[in-house]
Amino acid sequence: MKNFSGKILFLDRSDINTDEIIPAKYLTEAAKSALKPYCLEDLALPGFDPKRDVAGKQVVITRANFGCGSSREHAPWVLECNGINLVIAENFARIFRQNMFNCGMMAVTLPKAAIEDIFTNFAGTNAECSTDMTKHEFTISGGGKSKSYKFAIGEFDETLVRANGWVDYADANY
Amino acid sequence: MGKTVAQKIFDAHIVDTPAPGVSVIRLDRVFCHEITTPIAINDLIARGKDRVFDPSKIKAVIDHVTPAKDSKTAEQGKTLRDWAKRRNITDFFDIGCNGVCHAIFPEKGFVRPGFTVIMGDSHTCTHGAFCAFAAGVGTTDLEVGILKGVVAMHTPETIRVAVKNRLPEGVFAKDLILEIIRTLTVNGATDKVIEFSGEAVAAMSMESRMTLCNMAIEAGATCGICYADMTTVNYLWPFISGEFADKDAALAAYSKYLPDPDAEYAATIEIDAAKLEPVVTVNYKPDQVRTVREMTGTKVDQVYIGSCTNGRMEDLRIAAGILKGKHIAPGIRAIVSPATSDIYRQALKEGLIAIFADAGFCVTNPTCGACLGMSNGVLAKGEVCASTTNRNFNGRMGKGGMVHLMSPATAAATAVAGVVTNSPLFKK
Ligand code: SF4
Numbered sequence: 183m184k185n186f187s188g189k190i191l192f193l194d195r196s197d198i199n200t201d202e203i204i205p206a207k208y209l210t211e212a213a214k215s216a217l218k219p220y221c222l223e224d225l226a227l228p229g230f231d232p233k234r235d236v237a238g239k240q241v242v243i244t245r246a247n248f249g250c251g252s253s254r255e256h257a258p259w260v261l262e263c264n265g266i267n268l269v270i271a272e273n274f275a276r277i278f279r280q281n282m283f284n285c286g287m288m289a290v291t292l293p294k295a296a297i298e299d300i301f302t303n304f305a306g307t308n309a310e311c312s313t314d315m316t317k318h319e320f321t322i323s324g325g326g327k328s329k330s331y332k333f334a335i336g337e338f339d340e341t342l343v344r345a346n347g348w349v350d351y352a353d354a355n356y
Numbered sequence: 357m358g359k360t361v362a363q364k365i366f367d368a369h370i371v372d373t374p375a376p377g378v379s380v381i382r383l384d385r386v387f388c389h390e391i392t393t394p395i396a397i398n399d400l401i402a403r404g405k406d407r408v409f410d411p412s413k414i415k416a417v418i419d420h421v422t423p424a425k426d427s428k429t430a431e432q433g434k435t436l437r438d439w440a441k442r443r444n445i446t447d448f449f450d451i452g453c454n455g456v457c458h459a460i461f462p463e464k465g466f467v468r469p470g471f472t473v474i475m476g477d478s479h480t481c482t483h484g485a486f487c488a489f490a491a492g493v494g495t496t497d498l499e500v501g502i503l504k505g506v507v508a509m510h511t512p513e514t515i516r517v518a519v520k521n522r523l524p525e526g527v528f529a530k531d532l533i534l535e536i537i538r539t540l541t542v543n544g545a546t547d548k549v550i551e552f553s554g555e556a557v558a559a560m561s562m563e564s565r566m567t568l569c570n571m572a573i574e575a576g577a578t579c580g581i582c583y584a585d586m587t588t589v590n591y592l593w594p595f596i597s598g599e600f601a602d603k604d605a606a607l608a609a610y611s612k613y614l615p616d617p618d619a620e621y622a623a624t625i626e627i628d629a630a631k632l633e634p635v636v637t638v639n640y641k642p643d644q645v646r647t648v649r650e651m652t653g654t655k656v657d658q659v660y661i662g663s664c665t666n667g668r669m670e671d672l673r674i675a676a677g678i679l680k681g682k683h684i685a686p687g688i689r690a691i692v693s694p695a696t697s698d699i700y701r702q703a704l705k706e707g708l709i710a711i712f713a714d715a716g717f718c719v720t721n722p723t724c725g726a727c728l729g730m731s732n733g734v735l736a737k738g739e740v741c742a743s744t745t746n747r748n749f750n751g752r753m754g755k756g757g758m759v760h761l762m763s764p765a766t767a768a769a770t771a772v773a774g775v776v777t778n779s780p781l782f783k784k
Contacts, residue, residue: 197542197641201749206728209391210421210428212398212435224751226640247543250576251749252728253478254392255494276547276578277478281494338375338508348508352500353405356371356380 183344184267184286186313188240190322191266192305195227198244199251200278202226204260206252217260241311242269243300249278249289258282268313270320270333272297283339286347290333292320303327315343358616360514361581362549365489365613369472371506380508384471386501388416389457392476394435396499408443409505415466416440417449419456420724425731455696455722458482458664462566463696465595469584469610474501479664479746480579481572485565486592487584487613489549492573512549512578513622514615515540519554521630526782528674529564530666530744530763532556532627533571534635538645539625546576548622551615556629557582562591563670570665571746574642584610634782636742637761640750648766651776656760657739659684659771660753662693662720663727666744666764669699675768676708678779684716685774691733693720715771729753742770 309324440448483490572580725732735757
């Protein structure tokens, strides 16, 4: 199972699309690792600088409809090669969400109010997220505060996370 | 309780239910292109599993960057080409006979009512125009599809869009789908299928239905579906005539995928086609839609007619009809990319290519090209493009560029005027 804990990258915007996560011009790369420098390169978010803000983060927390647009699995891959295996949002575009679990990564939804609460309490505090896969709970700490949030994950999604992705699972079962 | 189209297709294809709400379904088609497939092929090789479940159900095309523009895209094409040969995938379309995936595969008759289709491309929803379940997936799902012929899906709920009355003259499927996306918003149909129904849809050609279903993903939908009817049968007849005694028999067979009268929908949205007028997007989200009237006079640098949304014969005929005997405005540039090689040849025969060229258009070979900002018309920072494609995302056609989505009629009229304007086909 991959690592789902660490420093948080806050992206305070809805509808972040996969073209913004990894622009089409990099889709010609043959190796996933070659994508690394281009993570979130075209993200339209005032104050965000991908060169400065992505490094050293392991968790993304964002708003609604994250990963909409193109089906490119390069979007999860570019996060993965930067050490980010967990995205927490109000909701996700279907293909992006499925791609994450297919890679053994996690795209987890929290209610709008919980996301709002996290942004209010922790954005800008160099916060960290500690993920407990047994209790299904995120503990977020930063700025001297710490709060826990329960999360729900589908049975099949969790199977994929524990099996490290869909290819091995499907090959063993079908 | 009755069933929707997607439920009926799922029921006919279920292989396993690994968890509540998740179905593993058997695939009738796995489509491949050279951007998302090579990494799947390379991963299969690395795993020692360079196999395919059934070469006759896999179809492949080089379409996104063709001809190759550099060594990397040449390598992607080569990986797909070599694999198709090695794995005996005979329906493989390369330069000279290729075309944009969602235009060429239907043109070859590969999609039938009741089929299940996946492809590593979000606009795979286009094929739902044939009353099929067709979903875009990522490379891992594609890889498993190639190897095992199955995909896992959360069984989708369905939103029914009921379009009453007919579209007025000069208002097209593109205008209708933009209006629908405006109504639903960019994630209003996430994890759901959309059934497009009603008089306006029933009156549409297959090409217009493909335009409609193509952009279902822009509202977040898994698939857009139109009902099988005589229009569907007529389109498919050259490919299915050997399977049925006559067209009525084909229609009767396909009708089993129509929704039950008491099918359960997550929501029903009603739209009055008669009240619509031509529209165009603003900003960077496809649900931000204004009437062309409100946007008239917006200056553009480039006009682009093509893509899996609007690069088909019907689209080229409409645009050429407006451009005939006219010239594009000074100071702007215009590009047309017929969506497939057959469309290109037909347009040549009908004299449409000459009309475009005489009007000052650059006519390219069939390719995705500028649609995703990879070649053939990438925008410079600050430039504005009037485009018949499907995405106006920030940077989509080139970093710092702005894309206004519109119908081929509006794009052609805009090319002539040099600013966004209604086409002469729209009289109101
Ligand atoms: S034409 Fe554009 S939207 Fe369609 S498949 Fe090609 S890149 Fe994707």
